[in-house]
Amino acid sequence: MKTKLSRQFIIFILFCLFFITVLMVSFLSTVLTFSQRGRMAYGLEFEGTPLTGMSREDAAELFKTAARQKMNSHQVIWLTFEQQRWQISPQQVGLTADIDATVENAYAIGHSGRLLPDLYADLRCALQGRSIKLMARYDDPSLQAALKAIADQINTPATDAACTFAADGKIKKLPAVSGKNINLESLLDECRSRLLAFSFSQPIRIHPETKAPDIGDAELASIDSILASYTTYFYEGGNRGQNIHIAAEALNQNLIQPGEEFSFNSAVGGRITSAGYLDAPVIIDGKIEQDIGGGVCQVSSTLYDATLLAGLTPTERTAHFYPSAYVPAGLDATVADGQIDFSFRNDLPHLVYLITRANHGSLTIYVLGTKADLGSRTIRLETKTEGAGPTVSAWRIYSQNGQEQEREHLHTDTYDTPPA
Secondary structure, eight states, X not given: OHHHHHHHHHHHHHHHHHHHHXXXXXXXXXXXXXXXXXXXXXXXXXXXXXXXXXXXXXHHHHHHHHHHHHTOTTOOEEEEETTEEEEEOTTTTTOEEOXXXXXXXXHTTTOSSOHHHHHHHHHHHHHHOEEOOOOEEOOHHHHHHHHHHHHHHHOBOOBOOEEEEOTTSOEEEEOOBOEEEOOHHHHHHHHHHHHHTTOOSSOEEOOOEEEOOSSOGGGGTTOOEEEEEEEEEXXXXXXXXXXXXXXXXXXXXXXXXXXXXXXXXXXXXXXXXGGTOOEEEEEETTEEEEEETTTHHHHHHHHHHHHHHTTOEEEEOOOOSSOOSSSOTTSOXXXXXXXXXXXXXXXXXXXXXXXXXXXXXXXEEEEEEOGGGGTTEEEEEEEEEETTTTEEEEEEEEEETTEEXXXXXXXXXXXXXXXX
């Protein structure tokens, strides 16, 4: 009995194997038939439409019809930011459907000319299915230009909080403003993917990055008074006057934190023609000559005296070869691009802030800060000249309630007598 059942089971298994083999051979024959006859692979589809068995020509017509639907005159990419809207049309960036490339991409499955790889590709496509996408091409420089034009309308630089003077002479604080900056490369990638997919349905919402200002409102909160100011005078016209204006503007609205050292040369930068500087009289090795940037020493000397009166600490200062006409001897500070600097340190508890005004032949540098940092003390400068050289000593004198509290010797300078 067992032998009979075993024989029947074996026959059943053999029949099943035979049936499966016939199905596999039939399926394989069908798959290979499409490949051998130059037709699209079995299991291939395009947007829900089977491509199985289609010729290249038939597939091309299908792709052309789809392309016309995808790129009708109403299709555009919309970009939005707040209440603003922009559009990029296919025509604007030269978007076209690459029918030939799409056909070749579809036909390449199972048609490499290598038997085993083609057989594997055909079987995999038949068993798992495969979707073909309509390929596109466009002019990337045109897309970049269109997006840059949009970005230029949105991008705004951050504006630092600043101090200025109101019409009545009081300190006026201008609030900081955050900037906006579009990540153009990220936006390009998003638009490129939309174009390649012929995707026009959903707008692209632009989200600019926020750029915080370097100086916020809180940093200037402690400023409540003018600690000191100093004024010198110059001839408004000519090259020297222009050099003074340029250097003074470079100092304007500079902020010096407590403990920070400020360098005149670093703040003003190189005295070069590309920065607008012109030739004007300067003293070189005891001789008055024409050189680029002449007159800038008047700005450094004015700053020196303003910082002394504000209670700041000079850390590097050099006297001129001859006494200057615009400040008393002993109260000047010469500078030379890349060679001689004037610098000071803010040893006060709070930050200080520079405002410069150069107009109508006068240069004034204001040092703004916190009134309490100086207490009720006042500061004045005093010099004493000896000899024909002359030799000049300078002091900074601190007083309170009209009484001298401290006399600080600053330096003693020896000048040469100016040539007749």
